[in-house]
Amino acid sequence: MKYNEIIKLNNELEKKVNSAQYSIAIISNIMVHQSEEICEYFLRVDSINAKVLLGEYDNIVQGSIKFKDANAVIIFWEACNFIDGFHYKVESFSNSEFESIIEKIKIEINLVISNLEDTSLVLINRFSSLIFNQFSLSNNRINQLVERLNIFLEDRCSANFEIIDIDKVISRLSIKSSTDLRYYYSSKTLYSIDFYKKYFEYIKPIFLSKTGKIKKALIFDCDNTLWKGVLGEEGFENIKIYKEVQYLALQLAKKGVIICICSKNNPEDVDNVLENHPDMILRDKDIVIKKVNWNDKVSNLISIAQDLNIGLDSLVFLDDSSFEVGLIKHNLPSVKAFQVPSQEYKYGLLMRKVSNLFYIASQTKEDVQKVQFYKDQLQRDKERGNIENIEDYLKSLDLVLVVHIDDLNQVSRIAQMTQKTNQFNLTTKRYTESDIKKLVEDGSKTVISISVSDRYGDSGITGLSILDNSKSVVDTLLLSCRILGRNIEYKFMDIIVNFAKNKDVRVLNSQFIKTTKNQQVSDFYEKCGFSKIGEVDDSVQYNIRIDGYKSKGIKYIKVINGK
Amino acid sequence: MENRIKKVMGDIFNIDVNSINDKSSSDSIENWDSLKHMNLLVALEEEFDVEFDDVDLENLLNFQLIYTAIRERIDDIC
Numbered sequence: 277m278k279y280n281e282i283i284k285l286n287n288e289l290e291k292k293v294n295s296a297q298y299s300i301a302i303i304s305n306i307m308v309h310q311s312e313e314i315c316e317y318f319l320r321v322d323s324i325n326a327k328v329l330l331g332e333y334d335n336i337v338q339g340s341i342k343f344k345d346a347n348a349v350i351i352f353w354e355a356c357n358f359i360d361g362f363h364y365k366v367e368s369f370s371n372s373e374f375e376s377i378i379e380k381i382k383i384e385i386n387l388v389i390s391n392l393e394d395t396s397l398v399l400i401n402r403f404s405s406l407i408f409n410q411f412s413l414s415n416n417r418i419n420q421l422v423e424r425l426n427i428f429l430e431d432r433c434s435a436n437f438e439i440i441d442i443d444k445v446i447s448r449l450s451i452k453s454s455t456d457l458r459y460y461y462s463s464k465t466l467y468s469i470d471f472y473k474k475y476f477e478y479i480k481p482i483f484l485s486k487t488g489k490i491k492k493a494l495i496f497d498c499d500n501t502l503w504k505g506v507l508g509e510e511g512f513e514n515i516k517i518y519k520e521v522q523y524l525a526l527q528l529a530k531k532g533v534i535i536c537i538c539s540k541n542n543p544e545d546v547d548n549v550l551e552n553h554p555d556m557i558l559r560d561k562d563i564v565i566k567k568v569n570w571n572d573k574v575s576n577l578i579s580i581a582q583d584l585n586i587g588l589d590s591l592v593f594l595d596d597s598s599f600e601v602g603l604i605k606h607n608l609p610s611v612k613a614f615q616v617p618s619q620e621y622k623y624g625l626l627m628r629k630v631s632n633l634f635y636i637a638s639q640t641k642e643d644v645q646k647v648q649f650y651k652d653q654l655q656r657d658k659e660r661g662n663i664e665n666i667e668d669y670l671k672s673l674d675l676v677l678v679v680h681i682d683d684l685n686q687v688s689r690i691a692q693m694t695q696k697t698n699q700f701n702l703t704t705k706r707y708t709e710s711d712i713k714k715l716v717e718d719g720s721k722t723v724i725s726i727s728v729s730d731r732y733g734d735s736g737i738t739g740l741s742i743l744d745n746s747k748s749v750v751d752t753l754l755l756s757c758r759i760l761g762r763n764i765e766y767k768f769m770d771i772i773v774n775f776a777k778n779k780d781v782r783v784l785n786s787q788f789i790k791t792t793k794n795q796q797v798s799d800f801y802e803k804c805g806f807s808k809i810g811e812v813d814d815s816v817q818y819n820i821r822i823d824g825y826k827s828k829g830i831k832y833i834k835v836i837n838g839k
Numbered sequence: 840m841e842n843r844i845k846k847v848m849g850d851i852f853n854i855d856v857n858s859i860n861d862k863s864s865s866d867s868i869e870n871w872d873s874l875k876h877m878n879l880l881v882a883l884e885e886e887f888d889v890e891f892d893d894v895d896l897e898n899l900l901n902f903q904l905i906y907t908a909i910r911e912r913i914d915d916i917c
Contacts, residue, residue, distance in 0.1 A: 280850035280882040
């Protein structure tokens with residue numbers, strides 16, 4: 277897409293996207309003003325209401341103070357402009373001059389890192405020598421400097437920093453297309469429009485992850501998608517397994533991505549390949565849901581999303597048929613659908629691109645176990661269908677709820693839940709690891725996390741509430757969709773109220789903030805006996821007198837204290 | 840070609856294309872500052888697949904000059 281079209285569409289999107297504003301400050305020691313609309317556009321198309329704030333030219337340290345409260349900060353720190361003309365002066369410096377410049381930059385890096393320590397997300401580009409060093413045969417000072425500073429950067433950066441390998445973006449485009457040296461010489465504008473397009477496309481998954489818009493399930497067709505050839509026609513012996521793609525899919529599954537199959541085939545034929553084909557990498561145990569039938573794929577994908585209890589916008593679909601891909605794009609535009617190329621070498625590249633859609637900032641134990649959780653869940657749902665009385669079914673599950681209070685070991689998982697949970701989430705407040713760490717350590721706040729197990733397995737940490745004791749308010753209350761439908765939420769409310777009572781709270785306040793995805797909990801506080809006391813825009817305020825709270829008296833969930 | 844230039848100008852300056860005429864210049868268009876000027880030129884280069892000389896960059900401050908500069912470069916190619 278051309279730059280002027282991006283600017284035009286970005287202006288239109290500004291009016292359409294009305295989720296909470298997400299401010300991104302871009303601070304730099306070069307001119308980067310052309311990144312503004314491109315950054316906003318790439319995020320607004322995915323409903324992130326981005327607003328870019330530009331720092332002053334060559335004012336990174338001051339910018340890191342000024343913009344520390346932005347939702348995110350991006351730093352362009354170019355070696356060529358450490359001081360004016362650095363890239364051609366550097367070899368003339370004495371050793372001590374050279375070292376003192378490195379020291380100066382290190383001090384500035386430390387300052388920036390400490391100024392931004394409380395900022396939710398900071399993206400800093402690795403220092404690069406590529407542009408001005410492209411013809412240099414010998415290992416020169418710019419190389420050494422960049423290497424040393426990158427080691428320093430990696431050593432110093434805390435968990436809220438993401439270090440971006442800008443050389444990958446430059447390499448994909450070529451150095452020539454990434455830069456516009458005419459404008460660098462006239463006005464310190466180093467990068468081209470094409471560079472910014474590739475750059476923001478490259479880093480976008482980080483923002484999707486941080487704003488809870490991450491993809492969760494990857495759904496494969498079978499013929500010419502998991503293998504080359506048509507199973508029903510060419511037969512078991514003549515299909516050729518796409519090993520590279522299956523290896524990559526299995527790696528995603530290990531990170532917690534849900535792998536499913538949606539194929540028009542005879543189910544027993546596909547099962548036979550999954551079980552018996554010697555070259556297969558993905559096996560039956562790796563596939564969470566198989567929709568192998570002759571129904572249309574639109575209904576199959578809807579049914580997969582329902583079975584997994586996730587939104588259609590969490591699905592990614594791969595199919596070799598332009599018809600099927602077109603059908604999904606037309607009927608289910610929120611599903612990301614890709615057509616598999618017929619050349620295997622192109623398919624490998626596509627698969628790597630697709631993998632980025634599942635990017636998560638840091639990985640937790642729960643992600644790794646997730647495939648098993650979803651399988652357990654489906655087994656439970658299947659049994660539920662056979663048991664008439666839901667209460668009897670729940671009693672038969674041997675549910676155990678373990679409560680953890682202010683547990684520092686769980687900071688990463690807790691932050692991830694606030695970022696990824698959309699449906700059972702009363703306020704949908706997103707927190708980063710550093711936010712959660714602060715809340716855990718803050719004496720006036722209590723972070724209550726719960727894990728749930730039953731006779732089918734352990735869900736891990738899957739529920740969270742954050743209480744602000746000084747204000748007697750429930751700041752956050754959420755449950756992972758994996759444990760819904762078991763009345764865990766009512767037992768959790770007992771625990772929360774009990775905790776507040778022990779803190780001498782008399783009236784507990786709470787609120788429901790409406791989003792497009794949390795409709796199912798809009799009346800949760802009312803169901804728990806809270807009274808509605810006010811309503812402003814999308815937010816409803818409630819409270820309850822602690823001594824007037826009536827527990828649902830659920831007996832079949834056992835509660836034990838962690839640690 | 841004139842209409843394509845005007846469309847790009849309209850998008851970059853966020854103004855109505857119909858308000859742009861042959862006499863439009865950095866004096867008559869309020870949003871046309873030095874940063875937007877840079878944006879305009881790279882957008883025009885992208886649209887017409889041409890490259891302006893660095894000496895021209897600062898001078899192309901009205902519609903006529905831009906039109907002429909692009910015309911020359913397209914004619915060169917033909």
